[in-house]
Amino acid sequence: MPDCPVSKKCSGCQLQNMSYEKQLEFKQNLAEKHLSGFGHVDPIIGMYYPYHYRNKVQSYFVQARGGKIVSGIYQSKTKGIAAVDSCLIEDKKSDEIIVTIRELMKKLKLTAYDRTNDAGFLRHVLVRRAFKTGQIMVVLAASTPLFPNKNVFLKELLKAHPEITTVIHNIADDKTETLVLGEREIFLYGNGYIEDVLCGCRFRISSKSFYQINPQQTEVLYKKVMQFAGLTGRETVVDAYCGIGTIGLVAAKNAKNVISVELNKQAVKDAIQNAKLNNAKNVRFYNDDATEFMKNMAAEKMKADVLFMDPPRAGSTKEFIEAAVQLNPSRIVYVSCNPETQEKDLMRFTRNGYKVEKIQPVDMFPFTRHVECVVLLSRK
DSSP: OOTTTTTTOSSTTTTTSOOHHHHHHHHHHHHHHHHGGGGGOOBOOOOOOOSOOEEEEEEEEEGGGGOOOOEEETTTTTTTTESSOOOSSSSSSHHHHHHHHHHHHHTTTOOBOOOOOOOSSSEEEEEEEOOTTOOOEEEEEEEEOOTTTTHHHHHHHHHHOOOOOEEEEOOOOSOSSSSOSSSSSEEEESOOOOEEETHHHHHHEOTTSOOOOOOHHHHHHHHHHHHHHEEEEEEEEESSSTTTTHHHHHHHSSSEEEEEEEOHHHHHHHHHHHHHHTOTEEEEESSOOOHHHHHHHHHHHOSSEEEEEHHHHHOHHHHHHHHHHHOOSSSSEEESHHHHHHHHHHHHHHHHEEEEEEEEESSSTSSSOOEEEEEEEEOO
16 A cells, blocks of 8 residues: 555554555454354455555544644544545545535634534535436534534535535534534535445435445455355345445345345435335335344244345344244345454354354455355354
């Protein structure tokens, strides 16, 4: 990786001191450490060009001494900021937009938020770019709904970056959090969302919806997921922790029907729209906690042929796994970004009538310690 000027201040790239080949070796060893007890771990799938892959860029804004505005990566441990204009793993265009916003703030005398004094306007900026469609979302997370010089700011921003398709003013008035978006949003330009194409499906993405940050490797990951699932068009599929419906909608092309569940209300709204976008009439989305939903399905003695699960880093729950076993799927495809918690969950599955068939690591986050693993389980 080329030298990064803020590597000592920014904690984003923990493996920056390693060549990419060494990083893949490190992640392969990490996957094997936690998962080789269940069977052979296939060689990790890396990226051909592991730079500028992040389609979501978030920059924190602060008012420095002398009134200078600084933007960059928030450091949760020190509560400070690593000033960044261009990051080697972030989308280049998104970084350019953030620099333009910082320059416009100076020009129009807008201030960054000071949490200590509860004063100032802009807290942070989120930019999402859809790599396939080119659509760009800019979210201005501010402490107040009052936006000084709003019209001039918007005109100048769109003049500098006509590629932007939507701009959102988010009111982030929580005094304790720093990079969390608030509930209230004002659409300043565009329709408030962007659309991207993944595995032949079109997806609507709103400001707070989860969408994989590395679309190139996501396609690699999902192709492996579908290969493991082995769908024939006759299966009833459950897609747990479904987000905006990406895995379930890709699976819907080759399944009888898909039952998807997600706790995030906005993500479910996006998922329903995504089903319409893709004319997927065999998918149903439910806004519920995945564990409670699975327990209810088990209580009603419902069955599933294939279960997809992609839980948060903390893994799934004991109750979820117990309910999943009662649904009696012949195959379970478990996607995880944390081999340690995945190991714990696989242990529970293997104690309850399932065996691990295949393990495939995928490098979704080059230059970080994170590794994604797809595991296929089948009923004994």
